[in-house]
Amino acid sequence: MKPNEGTLGIITERDGEAPMRDGVILRAHIFRPDHPGQYPALLHRTPYGKHTSGYDRYVRAGYVVVSQDARGRYSSDGDYIPFTEPHTGDGEDGYDSVEWLADQPYCNGKIGTIGASYDAWMQWMLARLRPPHLVAMCARSIPTELTEVDWWGAFRPARRVRWWLTTIAPDLRRRHGLSPPHSKEEANRIWTEVEQGRWLDLQPWMDIIKYLPPGLAEYAESWLREPHRTPWRFKDYYADITIPNLDVSGWYDHCNATIKHLSGMQQQGGSESARIQTKLIIGPWSHINAGRRTNGTIDFGPQAEVDLTDIYIRWFDYWLKGLDNQVDLDPTVQYFVMGMNQWRSTDTWPPTGTKARPFFLSHSGDVRNLDERHLCSDPNPEEAEDLYEYDPKNPVSTLWTSDLFTTVSDRRQLEHREDILTYRTPPLEEDLEIAGFPQMILYAASSAPDTDFFARLIDEYPDGAAMDICYGMVRARHRDRLDKEDFLIPGEITTFHITLGATACRFLKGHRIRLEITSSDFPNHDRNHNTGKNDLVDSEMVVAHQRVCHGGPHASRLILPVSNEAIMRGVHA
Secondary structure, three states: OOOOOOOOOEEEEEEEEEEOOOOOEEEEEEEEEOOOOOEEEEEEEEOOOOOOOOOHHHHHOOOEEEEEEOOOOOOOOOOOOOOOOOOOOHHHHHHHHHHHHHOOOOEEEEEEEEEEOHHHHHHHHHHOOOOOOEEEEEEEOOOOEHHHOOOOOOOOHHHHHHHHHHHHHHHHHHHOOOOOOOOHHHHHHHHHHHHHHHHHOOOOHHHHHHHOOOOOHHHHHHHHHOOOOOOOEHHHOHHHOOOOEEEEEEOOOOOHHHHHHHHHHHHHOOOHHHHHOOEEEEEOOOOOOOOOOEEOOEEOOHHHOOOHHHHHHHHHHHHHHOOOOOHHHOOOEEEEEEOOOEEEEEOOOOOOOOEEEEEEEEEOOOOOOHHHEEEEOOOOOOOEEEEEEEOOOOOOEOOEOOOOOEOOOEHHHHOOOOOOEEEEOOOOOOOEEEEEOOEEEEEEEEOOOOOEEEEEEEEEOOOOOEEEEEEEEEEHHHOOOOOOOOOOOOOOOEEEEEEOOOEEEEEOOOOEEEEEEEOOOEOOOOOOOOOOOOOOOOOOOOOEEEEEEEOOOOOOEEEEEEOOHHHHHHOOO
16 A cells, blocks of 8 residues: 555535635535545645646545536536636635635545646735635746746747647637647647647747637737747735645756745744744656656656655645645755666755855867867956857757656767757766756847847766756847847847756766757747847748857856855865
8 A cells, every 4th residue: 555545435426516706606526535534634726737647646645636627627517717817716716716626525625736847836826815714825837927937038949839829729629619639639639740840840939829729829919929028927915825736847847946935934924833834845857747857858756756755645634634744844946866766855946055156167179179179167358259150940849758748868979060069077086965946147249139148057978978957048139138129239248147947966977968059949939030129920031140259358257056065175177
C-alpha cells in the first residue's frame, strides 16, 4: 500500500450542480468515501474539462474531491471569460463553490483547493475573496503576472497557439455549433498528424484570429496586440491572501516565475499563517512532469522522483484534519540541485548567503572556433567584439519535447550554427554551485531598430555534452518597460539587462560553465523581424547584423549567484 492510501471505498456522483450567485449552474464530478460521515473536501476548478478519475488516493485517505468545470466550459452553464480579462468572475464562482461544498451533508466544512497552471490561477482568485470555509490551497505553477507566461514583449507561438487550438478551442467550437474538433483528444491528433507545421509557419500571427471560435478569437487578439497586458498581478493580491499555500514548480517549467510568490507572501501575506506557512518545492521538472526523475533525455536519479500525491495529502492532513504530522515545521523551500542531484532547504528564495560572481566575455584567436571564446574571472582591459547575423527566416530552433514544453536539451545539436556565440570557462578545478537568478549584462549593437538577444546558461560535460540549465531573453524595444517602446539607434552600443530563469545547479569539477548568446529560439518565442514594426501583424523580415561587445568600458558579463564561495577558487581564466 502506498503512503496515505486508505481502505475506504469510493462513491462517484456525476455532474453535481452548484448554483452561483447569479443563478448560473456549474457542474462537477464528486468523489467521496463510501462510508457514513462528514469529511474535509478538496475542490479542483478547471477550464480544461473536469476529471473523471485520478483521485482515488485522496478519497481513500478520507477526503471528498470535487472536480468542477469552470463557467462556460464543458458541462457548466454561462459564458467563458479567459484569464486575460481583468474580471472573469472566477473569483466569485470559486467563492460560491467553496461555500456550496461546505454546506453539503458529506462535508465537515473544511475546504482545500488543488490544481496547477490555469487551475492555480483560479485558486488565487478565489482565495483573495476569503471564503469562510477555505483553509489551505495547493496552487502551483502560475507566474506572478500574465506577462511572465511569455517574456517581456515577446510571444510564445508554439506553446500558445497549440494551447488555443487544442485545449481552449474544441469546447467553444462545440458550444457554438461549429465543425469539429470538439474534443481535446481529436484536436491534439489533428495537430500532431496534420496541422502543426501549418500553424507554426503562419505569418503574420494575427491571421490566426480568423480561424478561432467566438470567445477565443477576441481573447487571442487581445493577447497579441498588447504585450504590456496586465489583467492580473498577484502582488496586488498578496495582502488579501490569509491561507497557507504549497507550491510546486520545476527548473524547466515555463511558469516557474511562480517562485516569486514565496517572497511576495512572506512580505505581504494577509495573515501570519499565510506569511510563515507558504511552502515551495522546486525540482528538475518541466510544466507537465513534476515529480518524475527524468526530464527530456536526462535522468536526475531516484532522488528527483517525488510522490506528489503523498505530499499533497500530508499537507491537507495537517491543515484540514488537524493531524500533528509537523508539516508546519517543514523547510520553507526545498529545492533540487542539479549536477549533484540532491535536495537542499532554505527559508528564502534565493537562498541567503549567495554571492554574485561575474564571468566576463572574452576571445582570443579565431572567434569562429568554439575553443577561442572565453568566460573569464577578470575583464579584458582591451575592448573587443564578436559578430553574427540573425536571419529571422532561418531562426535557431527550439529544443523541446514533442508536445512543445520546454525541457532539458543537449545544445550540441546546434553547435554548427554561426548565429550562436558560445563562451566557456576552462575546466573547473573544483565544484561550483549556484542557486538563484543568473543575470546577464550585455553590451551589444544591432543594425536593426528592434531585435532580440538570448542568453543561455549551459553545463558542459567533459565528453562535450552541453546540458541546458536556464535562459533569458530581451526584446530591444521593451528592454526597459513594457508600456513604452524605445527603439535602437542602429549601430549604437546599448546596455541590455537579462534575467535568466531561476535555477540551482552544481557545475562539477572538470565541467565547463558555458554561455550562449543568440537572437532567436523559435518556435518557443516568436521571431523578431528586425524591422521595428509590429511583427504580429506584419510579415516583412530583414537580416540583423549583431555586435556583442566585451572588454574595456563594455565588459559584457554573466553574473552567477554562487552559493559556495569557497570553491570559486578553482575558476580562473
